Every structure is written in structure tokens, then in C-alpha cells.
Amino acid sequence: MLLSVIVPCYNEEENVPLFYEELMKNSGFFEEKALDVEVIYIDDGSSDSTVEEVKKLHERDERVKLVSFSRNFGKEAAIYAGFEKSSGDYVVMMDADLQDPPSLLPELFGYVEEGYDSVATRRVTRKGEPPIRSFFARQFYKIMNKISRTDIVDGARDYRLMTRQVVDSILALGEYNRFSKGIYGWVGFRTKWVEFENVERIKGETKWSFWGLVLYSLEGIVAFSTAPLALASFMGIVFCLLAVALIVFILIRSIFWTDPVGGWPSLVCIISLVSGVQLLCLGILGQYLAKTYLEVKKRPIYLKKEEID
Ligand code: UDP
Numbered sequence: 001m002l003l004s005v006i007v008p009c010y011n012e013e014e015n016v017p018l019f020y021e022e023l024m025k026n027s028g029f030f031e032e033k034a035l036d037v038e039v040i041y042i043d044d045g046s047s048d049s050t051v052e053e054v055k056k057l058h059e060r061d062e063r064v065k066l067v068s069f070s071r072n073f074g075k076e077a078a079i080y081a082g083f084e085k086s087s088g089d090y091v092v093m094m095d096a097d098l099q100d101p102p103s104l105l106p107e108l109f110g111y112v113e114e115g116y117d118s119v120a121t122r123r124v125t126r127k128g129e130p131p132i133r134s135f136f137a138r139q140f141y142k143i144m145n146k147i148s149r150t151d152i153v154d155g156a157r158d159y160r161l162m163t164r165q166v167v168d169s170i171l172a173l174g175e176y177n178r179f180s181k182g183i184y185g186w187v188g189f190r191t192k193w194v195e196f197e198n199v200e201r202i203k204g205e206t207k208w209s210f211w212g213l214v215l216y217s218l219e220g221i222v223a224f225s226t227a228p229l230a231l232a233s234f235m236g237i238v239f240c241l242l243a244v245a246l247i248v249f250i251l252i253r254s255i256f257w258t259d260p261v262g263g264w265p266s267l268v269c270i271i272s273l274v275s276g277v278q279l280l281c282l283g284i285l286g287q288y289l290a291k292t293y294l295e296v297k298k299r300p301i302y303l304k305k306e307e308i309d
């Protein structure tokens with residue numbers, strides 16, 4: 001049996017060897033279960049010496065493999081590349097910064113042996129994270145679960161142990177705008193959730209800015225829900241009904257009462273409001289159109305620069 005460990009890395013030169021050491025603390029467990037291991041580092045266009053660090057590891061241990069991108073394509077692309085490259089019967093995704101503790105592996109593997117297809121992890125605390133970020137993250141999951149039929153779990157990490165069958169199913173979803181948390185939920189299968197306390201990153205800094213996360217969450221909404229489009233139609237209906245009511249009101253008023261010229265301020269308010277709503281709806285439509293445009297171009301999800309087996 002082969003276990004593929006996929007590690008996306010973007011400027012993680014310090015963490016590459018540390019991760020390897022930490023993972024190999026499980027070697028006793030791998031032996032006990034007669035598991036062969038391959039560690040696939042995906043270099044997501046790092047500008048530091050991440051690639052050199054991986055090559056050093058490869059010289060020491062042939063089980064270390066590398067796929068290097070031509071530029072930074074984002075973590076989602078790295079995950080996809082890792083799945084494509086993996087050949088294991090089991091595949092596990094882990095961050096290079098050790099926020100996904102490799103010490104949990106035996107526990108996760110236990111559940112796969114029990115017959116689960118996929119063992120996912122979620123952190124129950126967000127210790128060490130800025131409170132504003134945690135607050136918005138929670139709101140995002142709340143809204144998302146209201147407007148999407150796909151289950152997206154609060155605090156879910158990308159740390160997952162999956163069987164080959166699940167990985168192949170994920171690979172079958174070749175969409176360009178990838179939102180893994182949704183994709184995992186969408187493919188389904190029997191999933192066991194394992195909870196753990198948040199671990200802070202050991203070296204380096206998070207690659208996510210606040211705005212980066214906001215844009216990512218919008219991407220998730222557009223990818224896994226059409227509720228905003230329905231909202232646009234809903235607002236259209238509301239405003240049509242309002243307009244009819246206003247026409248009736250004005251007709252009746254001008255028939256039974258004399259109507260002095262006036263109402264300039266109210267007219268300006270109405271025009272501003274309605275044009276605002278129109279632009280908002282147009283914007284929503286534009287978001288979906290933009291994503292469709294990117295999808296239709298069928299560009300590759302990533303470009304390889306180098307590969308080491
Ligand atoms: N990462 C990546 N490409 C990117 C950004 C991040 O491959 O464009 C990797 C990064 O090297 C790390 C993992 O994704 O292994 C998680 O990133 P990070 O720790 O910055 O995110 P956080 O844990 O703060 O959500």
C-alpha cells in the first residue's frame with residue numbers, strides 16, 4: 001500500500017525540512033502498517049530556496065518528489081497538481097507550515113481502515129488568529145451554508161486523508177475556479193470529521209491577507225451557489241411591484257386632487273436607489289459571467305516548470 005503526502009509550498013524554505021522531520025516521526029507507524037510513503041512537495045512558484053531545499057531532501061531520501069510551477073498559481077492549483085501527481089492508494093494533503101499536525105496521521109488512518117472513504121479535519125479553536133478575521137470567517141460559513149446546497153464545514157482544513165477513489169473523483173472536477181472546501185463536500189463519500197485545536201504556523205508568515213480572504217470567499221460563493229442571481233431576480237420583482245403601486249397612487253391622486261408641480265427631491269432619491277439596485281444586479285451577473293469566461297477559456301490549472309521523481 002502506498003500513501004501519498006501532498007505538501008503545497010509557497011516560499012516555505014524553512015518549513016520544508018522541518019515538515020519532513022515531523023512527518024518521518026511517524027515512520028514506526030508506517031512500518032507497522034506496511035505503508036510505503038511518497039512525499040510530494042508542490043512548489044507554487046516560490047521566490048526563495050524552497051526548490052533547493054526539496055532537492056536536498058530528495059538526495060537524502062528518494063521518496064521525496066517535487067513538482068515546481070512556472071509561477072504562483074495559488075494553493076488550489078497546488079492541491080490539484082498534487083492529486084494528479086500522486087499514485088498512492090491513500091492520499092493526504094498537509095500544509096508545509098505544520099499547522100496540520102502529522103502526528104494525527106495514525107488516528108486519521110485508523111478511520112480509513114474502519115471503512116471511511118475520507119477523513120477530514122476541522123479546527124475547533126482559532127487561537128492565535130486576529131479576532132476580526134475569525135469573526136468574518138464564521139459569518140462566511142454561516143451565509144455559505146444558507147445559500148449553498150453543498151455542505152461547507154466551519155473551520156474545515158484542507159488536511160484530509162482520502163482513498164484513491166475519492167481523489168479520482170476530485171480530479172474529475174476539472175474546473176478552473178477551484179474552491180476545495182466546496183469540492184470535497186460536493187463529491188460526497190463517507191466522511192469522518194476529526195477535530196483538533198488550532199496550531200500556529202512554526203516559521204514564516206501566512207500568505208493570506210484579509211482582502212485575499214474576502215476575494216477567496218466571494219469566489220467560493222460564486223462557485224457553489226447561485227443564490228446571488230436569485231437575489232437579483234427577487235429585487236427586480238420587488239421593484240416592479242413597488243412601481244405598479246406608485247403608478248396607481250399617483251393616478252388616483254391626480255384624478256381626485258390637483259397636483260402641484262413638485263417632488264424633485266423624491267424623484268432624485270428614487271432614481272438613485274433604483275439605479276443603484278440595477279448596478280448591483282448587473283455586478284452580480286458580471287461576477288458569474290467573468291467566472292464563466294475564465295472557465296470557457298479552458299486554460300490549464302497550472303504550468304509545470306520542473307518535476308523530480
Ligand atoms: N500556499 C501555496 N500557494 C499560495 C499560498 C499558500 O501553496 O499561493 C501554501 C503554503 O505554502 C502553505 C499552505 O498553502 O503550505 C497554507 O498557507 P498559509 O499557511 O499561508 O495559510 P493559512 O494557514 O494561514 O490559512
Ligand code: MG
Nearest residue numbers: 095097099201
Ligand atoms: Mg498556515
